[in-house]
Amino acid sequence: xxxxxxxxxRAAPPGTPAAPxxxxxxxEEALLPPLVAILAAMVVGDLLILSMGxxxxxxxxxxxxxxxxxxxxxxxxxxxxxxxxxxxxxxxLALRAGLFNVxxxxxxxxxxxxxxxxxxxxxxxxxxxxxxxxxxLGAALGGAAVGAVPGTLKARFGAHEVIVTxxxxxxxxxxxxxxxxxxxxxxxxxxxxxxxxxxVPRFGGPFTGSAANASLFLALAAxxxxxxxxxxxxxxxxxxxxxxxxxxAEYAGIRVGGVWIRAxxxxxxxxxxxxxxxxxxxxxxYEDGFAGGAGFLGIAVALVGRNDPLGVVLAALFxxxxxxxxxxxxxxxPKQMVEVMQGVVILAVAVSxxxxxxxxxxxxxxx
Amino acid sequence: xxxxxxxxxxxxxxxxYLFAASGGMIAERAGVVSLTLEGFMLSGAFTATLGAYYxxxxxxxxxxxxxxxxxxxxxxxxxxxxxxADQIVVGMAINLxxxxxxxxxLHMAFDSSxxxxxxxxxxxEGASTGLGALASNPLVWMGLLxxxxxxxxxxxxxxxxxxxxxxxxxxxxxxxGVPVSRVRYTAVALSGMLAALGGVYLALDQHQFTDQITAxxxxxxxxxxxxxxxxxxxxxxxxxxFAAAETLQIQLQAFEIVPSQFVAIIPxxxxxxxxxxxxxxxxxxxxxxxxxx
Numbered sequence: 001x002x003x004x005x006x007x008x009x010r011a012a013p014p015g016t017p018a019a020p021x022x023x024x025x026x027x028e029e030a031l032l033p034p035l036v037a038i039l040a041a042m043v044v045g046d047l048l049i050l051s052m053g054x055x056x057x058x059x060x061x062x063x064x065x066x067x068x069x070x071x072x073x074x075x076x077x078x079x080x081x082x083x084x085x086x087x088x089x090x091x092x093l094a095l096r097a098g099l100f101n102v103x104x105x106x107x108x109x110x111x112x113x114x115x116x117x118x119x120x121x122x123x124x125x126x127x128x129x130x131x132x133x134x135x136x137l138g139a140a141l142g143g144a145a146v147g148a149v150p151g152t153l154k155a156r157f158g159a160h161e162v163i164v165t166x167x168x169x170x171x172x173x174x175x176x177x178x179x180x181x182x183x184x185x186x187x188x189x190x191x192x193x194x195x196x197x198x199x200v201p202r203f204g205g206p207f208t209g210s211a212a213n214a215s216l217f218l219a220l221a222a223x224x225x226x227x228x229x230x231x232x233x234x235x236x237x238x239x240x241x242x243x244x245x246x247x248x249a250e251y252a253g254i255r256v257g258g259v260w261i262r263a264x265x266x267x268x269x270x271x272x273x274x275x276x277x278x279x280x281x282x283x284x285x286y287e288d289g290f291a292g293g294a295g296f297l298g299i300a301v302a303l304v305g306r307n308d309p310l311g312v313v314l315a316a317l318f319x320x321x322x323x324x325x326x327x328x329x330x331x332x333x334p335k336q337m338v339e340v341m342q343g344v345v346i347l348a349v350a351v352s353x354x355x356x357x358x359x360x361x362x363x364x365x366x367x
Numbered sequence: 368x369x370x371x372x373x374x375x376x377x378x379x380x381x382x383x384y385l386f387a388a389s390g391g392m393i394a395e396r397a398g399v400v401s402l403t404l405e406g407f408m409l410s411g412a413f414t415a416t417l418g419a420y421y422x423x424x425x426x427x428x429x430x431x432x433x434x435x436x437x438x439x440x441x442x443x444x445x446x447x448x449x450x451x452a453d454q455i456v457v458g459m460a461i462n463l464x465x466x467x468x469x470x471x472x473l474h475m476a477f478d479s480s481x482x483x484x485x486x487x488x489x490x491x492e493g494a495s496t497g498l499g500a501l502a503s504n505p506l507v508w509m510g511l512l513x514x515x516x517x518x519x520x521x522x523x524x525x526x527x528x529x530x531x532x533x534x535x536x537x538x539x540x541x542x543x544g545v546p547v548s549r550v551r552y553t554a555v556a557l558s559g560m561l562a563a564l565g566g567v568y569l570a571l572d573q574h575q576f577t578d579q580i581t582a583x584x585x586x587x588x589x590x591x592x593x594x595x596x597x598x599x600x601x602x603x604x605x606x607x608x609f610a611a612a613e614t615l616q617i618q619l620q621a622f623e624i625v626p627s628q629f630v631a632i633i634p635x636x637x638x639x640x641x642x643x644x645x646x647x648x649x650x651x652x653x654x655x656x657x658x659x660x
Contacts (some may be wrong), residue, residue, distance in 0.1 A: 343464025
């Protein structure tokens with residue numbers, strides 16, 4: 001798996017020149033792969049732009065202008081980054097436990113659905129101080145329920161979580177499609193009725209018109225909470241220990257199966273929470289297919305963010321910029337260019353992580 | 368008559384699964400995870416459409432489709448074997464990449480975001496389910512013949528033995544002189560070409576490429592591999608079973624007895640049940656997903 005399994009640096013034999021300090025090697029090992037990947041993606045982007053007979057500098061300029069260059073574009077970037085921060089955190093937390101959660105897509109849909117259901121069932125006029133927490137709790141529970149399944153099957157039967165989460169994605173999306181299309185939709189549409197309570201306020205001022213809303217603060221708080229959980233609590237320590245070396249963790253008295261179940265449940269809850277950004281903050285209903293691949297992109301966000309909460313937030317901003325930027329350049333280059341670039345980023349990170357580790361180790365040995 | 372129609376439609380739906388699952392089985396047997404089947408199929412479908420469009424000949428399309436699958440197979444192989452990248456991540460990346468690439472070039476070649484123009488295909492006109500249309504499509508025969516061929520390849524040839532050896536115990540295979548990396552490269556390349564044929568079948572059967580034409584079929588094929596416990600004949604039976612369920616869903620749709628979504632999830636539920644060990648133990652190749660050191 002992609003969890004970091006770096007060996008402790010070898011003690012330098014006497015007489016050799018001092019190796020670079022440990023923090024520097026660690027920083028290089030963490031930052032080099034994403035940088036290489038972004039560079040590779042830009043080169044591929046250049047080729048695609050040139051194949052359309054356009055100038056790369058001009059197109060990248062348009063991409064930046066349409067995202068960070070004006071308030072509306074930046075609002076959209078913040079909106080997309082909010083969803084991706086949650087799904088990225090979900091994937092990253094599971095990866096820290098050595099588990100690959102490919103099921104964020106289904107967990108996100110389930111979370112959004114439960115949030116919409118809660119907001120719809122609450123009587124209109126319920127005070128926000130009650131309604132919003134209830135809807136948020138619903139989103140977390142919906143995602144957690146879906147995430148707990150692969151965790152439990154892994155702990156009890158050794159069923160590989162990757163296959164199970166892929167299958168649960170299809171199952172959850174099909175069942176939600178059934179419930180919405182057969183029982184809960186507004187006629188002529190594939191979405192549920194609007195929620196009567198639990199609306200999260202949109203950003204005003206310069207961002208009026210964009211979908212950015214206060215869910216962003218919840219995403220940032222979640223990043224902080226995940227950091228605290230992973231690095232400052234006993235359970236987080238157990239989780240990381242299981243991720244690094246399950247056998248050793250078991251020997252140290254940690255119940256590995258229990259940690260797997262917990263990690264997948266929390267991961268599912270985080271993915272479920274990303275549903276609130278769209279459902280409570282933007283459209284105010286659950287719509288079939290609203291997840292739109294954000295769960296899968298969460299894998300990319302976690303990888304580029306190197307499974308670190310701060311890294312996840314930055315990577316979410318990067319991928320949100322790309323996806324919003326695609327719309328900005330669509331007039332001259334098909335927006336699908338950014339989908340290709342996203343694929344290249346993931347591929348390049350996957351390839352360069354073991355390669356960078358190997359090269360740094362070689363360098364360290366050479367002194 | 369109803370039974371015959373049911374049977375024919377089942378075969379028609381099963382053909383792409385048979386191709387893709389054969390590819391998935393051989394790669395996984397060699398120890399390389401096959402989350403890429405969807406991408407291989409989509410890539411094959413697109414390059415086959417391009418080939419058939421520009422040449423007007425479905426056989427050239429078929430050849431281009433195989434090459435398209437081979438190209439993606441080699442990307443997967445180099446990343447996983449040469450660079451020892453995480454096979455699951457690479458698989459997801461290739462799937463995303465192929466969706467993006469096919470959309471981009473669909474735009475560039477045909478100026479459309481949804482489908483290509485009509486291209487030459489095999490057999491009769493239109494999406495006929497008749498016996499004639501099915502029997503006149505060479506890809507149908509290739510798909511059906513693939514089952515005994517794969518069984519023979521895996522269990523009666525030296526190559527098959529080597530594939531199984533590097534998937535179960537690469538170190539042992541290496542110690543008796545089996546070139547582990549080369550066998551894995553071959554298996555993954557084969558897997559790309561085979562899965563691509565499934566996509567070729569879809570595109571040439573519908574006489575056009577549509578965005579995401581594979582619609583998750585690569586994952587159903589992967590489910591068939593797991594449900595068939597990585598055995599060629601059992602995998603083929605799983606493909607037919609899943610295709611029969613799908614046919615049933617289409618036939619039942621008119622009567623609205625069971626919601627179609629409930630039938631659509633049958634393959635996925637069965638796979639989870641199989642993985643949980645309810646019907647016989649499902650044991651994957653021992654070295655699956657592990658890069659050779």
